[in-house]
Amino acid sequence: MKPIFALLALAGLSTAAPNPQSTQDGLSERAAWPNGPFVTSGRWILDASGKNLTYAGTNWPGHADVMIPEGLQYQSIETIVQKVKSLGMNAVRLTFAIQMVDEIYANNGNDITIQKAFVQALGQANGTRVLNQMLAKNPRFSASTTRLQVFDAVAEELAKQQIYVHLDNHISKGMWCCSDTDGNSWWGDTHFSTANWVRGLSYMANHGKSWPALTSIGLRNEPREPKNNPALSRTSYNWQAWYGYMRQGADAVHAANPALLIFLSGLSFDTYLTPVVQGTALTPGSGRFSRADFSAGGGYGVDKLVLELHNYETGVGSCETLKGNLDRNGFQALHSGNGVANVFPVMMTEFGFQMDAQTWTGVYASCLARYLPALKAGWTIWVLAGSYYVRSGTQDYDEGWGLLNHDWSAWRSQGYVDGALKAMVRDTLS
Numbered sequence: 001m002k003p004i005f006a007l008l009a010l011a012g013l014s015t016a017a018p019n020p021q022s023t024q025d026g027l028s029e030r031a032a033w034p035n036g037p038f039v040t041s042g043r044w045i046l047d048a049s050g051k052n053l054t055y056a057g058t059n060w061p062g063h064a065d066v067m068i069p070e071g072l073q074y075q076s077i078e079t080i081v082q083k084v085k086s087l088g089m090n091a092v093r094l095t096f097a098i099q100m101v102d103e104i105y106a107n108n109g110n111d112i113t114i115q116k117a118f119v120q121a122l123g124q125a126n127g128t129r130v131l132n133q134m135l136a137k138n139p140r141f142s143a144s145t146t147r148l149q150v151f152d153a154v155a156e157e158l159a160k161q162q163i164y165v166h167l168d169n170h171i172s173k174g175m176w177c178c179s180d181t182d183g184n185s186w187w188g189d190t191h192f193s194t195a196n197w198v199r200g201l202s203y204m205a206n207h208g209k210s211w212p213a214l215t216s217i218g219l220r221n222e223p224r225e226p227k228n229n230p231a232l233s234r235t236s237y238n239w240q241a242w243y244g245y246m247r248q249g250a251d252a253v254h255a256a257n258p259a260l261l262i263f264l265s266g267l268s269f270d271t272y273l274t275p276v277v278q279g280t281a282l283t284p285g286s287g288r289f290s291r292a293d294f295s296a297g298g299g300y301g302v303d304k305l306v307l308e309l310h311n312y313e314t315g316v317g318s319c320e321t322l323k324g325n326l327d328r329n330g331f332q333a334l335h336s337g338n339g340v341a342n343v344f345p346v347m348m349t350e351f352g353f354q355m356d357a358q359t360w361t362g363v364y365a366s367c368l369a370r371y372l373p374a375l376k377a378g379w380t381i382w383v384l385a386g387s388y389y390v391r392s393g394t395q396d397y398d399e400g401w402g403l404l405n406h407d408w409s410a411w412r413s414q415g416y417v418d419g420a421l422k423a424m425v426r427d428t429l430s
């Protein structure tokens, strides 16, 4: 989430319980949900039966200062997942910070407790109060539950309600994301250690093997110019370096968990991937994107890579302009021809706007509501959260872009939900 526009145990080891369903003629059976691992074929994502699918879902942040999935002081995990399900959605982009994994390593392989996490982030008095609120709403937890066990419980409930989990490495240091001066912008930035990033991806990909719902992972949210660090920016903020890091991260994920689809995000806050799609030079070098470069473990580049883009052009003047921009920025990878060298599935893993009575009827929101389903491009809207434990220093921060209201009890814009969002989900998944 780009603030310039925003102003932005638990799980069993086995797969989900088999759910055989005979067709009416009794000749075939449907495989157990989620029927993975998923692969790509051209512009489609296919399940293990070869049936195409995509995502229509929302972002559930767990990467901010507390590093616990948001909203649990207001509602139970079951209630929140039920709300997502009631929209017909089939996916959640669940975000995490590398710092969480760093702290697991620093603590001899054990994650810190939610008690400690709340107190560290919110202070003794408020941290204790919010912890107690969370325990009252989610009595399965105790003060000694760890953050990762909360992630496990979220993933378990999403599996129970048959919603795919797309894990997203949103940031390194746990905090609100993203600005180009936050020290998390680019590999080598103040808080962004490449080694810790690779380790963190690997850890979460491996850990996620115990989550039946986990089907994919995003390597890094919104790579962007490290404007606080001109030397790094000059020497490293480019497509050539990006390519090296993406290959490194993808190899680590694939080695840890070869079942996962791997999402690649582009430059300038993940707003474009044009050189990848058009097969032009990854500057300042002359190399070009090649699936063969993602070759570990038998060559997963052929069928595990998905492109993700974000768009926050909330003030765009016309739908035609927005469609043209999206196409050029990378959605053209959904079709061959017209200079497209590499066809891929493409998803819009973030877009969003003020959830009020009117904004959803404007050009930007209504264009996306029609165009993404027409493209059969997957998407996850920013953001489910009606509030955050803390954002940019403000505790209990109200999220005006949240699908849910402040206490996560109801939709913030019932007009949008009934007038556009449910149909957008339905038309994307049909």
Ligand SMILES: *[C@@H]1O[C@H](CO)[C@@H](O)[C@H](O)[C@H]1NC(C)=O
Pocket: 052, 053, 054, 376, 428, 429, 430
């Ligand atoms: C699956 O592919 C067909 C075209 O072959 C398309 O019409 C349909 O919308 C796709 N379904 C999804 C969920 O993408």
Ligand SMILES: *[C@@H]1O[C@H](CO)[C@@H](O)[C@H](O)[C@H]1NC(C)=O
Pocket: 122, 123, 126, 394, 395, 396
């Ligand atoms: C603690 O919580 C109260 C009530 O939400 C709030 O007014 C106060 O600002 C919080 N303290 C800090 C340090 O943010």
